[in-house]
Amino acid sequence: QKEVEQNSGPLSVPEGAIASLNCTYSDRGSQSFFWYRQYSGKSPELIMFIYSNGDKEDGRFTAQLNKASQYVSLLIRDSQPSDSATYLCAAENAGGTSYGKLTFGQGTILTVHP
């Protein structure tokens, strides 16, 4: 069974700090990884995606992927109260009939306090 596990939360950080969100996956065939932000009562919003080992930076967000360790992370620098949300990690195995299907982790609730 394909599983995606996220570090248990909730995670609370002060404004301006770095928030670190972690995710592991069990399916070695997973090729693409996504981080979604979900505000309460809203649908998930894609904030980062990563396909290759290493780091990918976009503004205050950095996604890190280590396929050997089956590990994905999201760093949020200079955290703001508006970053307070649930963050969902998702993996896609794009092979065969699995193309486009995402397996989600349980989510990590992040709270950034002033």
Next chain:
Amino acid sequence: SAVISQKPSRDICQRGTSLTIQCQVDSQVTMMFWYRQQPGQSLTLIATANQGSEATYESGFVIDKFPISRPNLTFSTLTVSNMSPEDSSIYLCSVQSGKAFFGQGTRLTVV
């Protein structure tokens, strides 16, 4: 990115009834997906809606309970049939356009 319109945005339904949720995309896409998010939980894939063929359901989901239509490359519907309170969830339509994007969701409450 694809723009996805989903409706209704929310509904309160009586048990035993059915609700059809519509998903409209602003561009043609090959694959559309339906997810469910139960209260306090993450997203679980219900099925893949294929244009021109029957939907493909994930383990634990069946066509009789969640019939899906995909009449063209921009539109799909999901019906939640014979509803019970356990069906109270957010239902989300998603498309793959390089990356997966979601509609705004339908918050369903069954009473």
